[in-house]
Amino acid sequence: MVTVSILVLFTLGFVAAALLGISSKILAVEEDPRVEAVVEVLPGANCGGCGFAGCENYAQAVVSDPDVPAGLCVAGGEETSIKVGNLTGKIVAAMEPQISFRRCEKIEGKVAVRFEYQGMPSCAAAALLGSGQGTDQCAYSCLGHGDCIKVCPFDALYLRNGLVRVDPSRCTGCGVCTRACPRNILEVIPRRARVMVCCSTCDKGKKVMEICEAGCIQCLKCKRKCPAGAVSVVDGHVHIDQQLCLGYGEECGMACAEACDRRILRRLVSTPDADGDRFTAPHPPAIPVNAASTEPQA
Template identity: 40%
Template sequence: MTNLILIAVISIGAIAVVLAAILYVASKKFAVYEDPRNAQVSEVLPQANCGGCGYPGCSGFADACVKADSLDGMNCPVGGAEVMSKIASILGMDAGAADPKVAVVRCNGTCANRPRINQYDGAQSCAIAASLYGGETACSYGCLGCGDCVTVCQFDAIHINPETGIPEVDEAKCTACNSCVEACPKNIIELRPVGKRSRRVYVSCVNKDKGPVARKACDVSCIGCGICAKTCPFEAITVKDRLAYIDPHKCKSCRKCVEVCPQGSIIEVNFPPRKPKVKEGEAETAKKVVDKTSKVTETAKPVIKNVKPEVDQPTSKSNEN
């Protein structure tokens, strides 16, 4: 009996040694080399795993950075330039320049601008509502207001305004992670460059219906008239499918398109208030006053020159006597 137990123990031990040797050889032969810089890059990343960089999480972005020959086009929207500088230092590369971006809601169909024609009582999800019908208003392109963008935002940067029913983005908190863009089933949220001094001009509408139909559905909808495109001196505006779009890379923020838009569909953000324009009648009156004042001044000048200063005349002796 003792011999049988001893044989069993030895047999099991021998099998374990053989299997361990096989596993060791297999681990060495099929080992996948991982660059130690991956861990170093991952440490400096914010670990938000938002996917805004275009890769599946921070680990995927770290691996892509290590394997890349250049960091041009690589950007961590959450960490920004500071994080990219650290990554460049680790990898011995130059940090690629990337314009900061911010999420922009391209719909101004507020409760006042876009009247409701029905009521939705289903699940409060834009994705579900969009799969069922066009929405509570006559505009089938506009915001549904259920707040899927708010739910997916990890940075508390977007909220639904209870008065307008439209989501609003907090520029200070937005990291341009792209989560809200992907969550919106109507594709009304777009990432645009922040712009100089945080100033931006964009068309706040995505309605592609014909002009009369779009105007009837929303008071501030784009009707595709093309006046803005004809006015823009930089060819930054194009009209496609009866909808105007402003290229942020060509736009110089002259705001001429804002002035000529008959629907008020073009939005200007963070610009100083415009100076009040003088009406034509008031301008002519002011010009006449200026002209009259200048004439009076010109007439008075020679008179002033001809006036001689009074000089005390010497008193004659005869008069003294």
């Protein structure tokens, strides 16, 4: 009795093992071992910052397609790019570390709410209310329900005083948050960017004056003062081409930020203040720590 059961189970197990062993040889799928190696190197956050659906898809593309560059992983930064380049035999162009930036200062600007919002806690929903203007007086403000916080694969965003803040130690600049924001408040900029526009409004100057003390009225003094031609109006709001700005260097003495009476364009400092923002308190104008010798020019 015992012998029979032991024998039967042993045979069953043996047959199954043998079949599996044989079929694993016959049905083996040839995979490029480099794909797995690249996946190992990548951060595995599947953030989509590279433009592919996930880390594995990017690994496959970078190994098999000669046109896909090795430096697309923003989240992993330069270190990862070099490793991927070594594995795939591709040359890695220099990578600029990036960070997400919130272009809204509605607390400072004292933007009033149009009505008390009681709906589902989502910016996308709140932004649809009131004929698409949202719950704030300003139609281009950060609504502070944290859609970006929910999607951030690196937990780099948090809410304080009703505004979304970026934790520079965690943000990789993958850009997932910029796609989640229904109002396009967030923008990915180089970490060493010197100046940034702290407003996204496309409204006319008169209306902005009425609703926000820290809103851009598009006087375009900044555009005229910029010697590099980096400031322009893109999609209805003032935009700084960071590549042009950084390429020109610091000789301009931050002419744009100096020219801005409403302090919409602000110097960025490399250490965040208590609120986790990258520029210091409103007045007096901030002096960047990495260029402390630069005196405001008359």
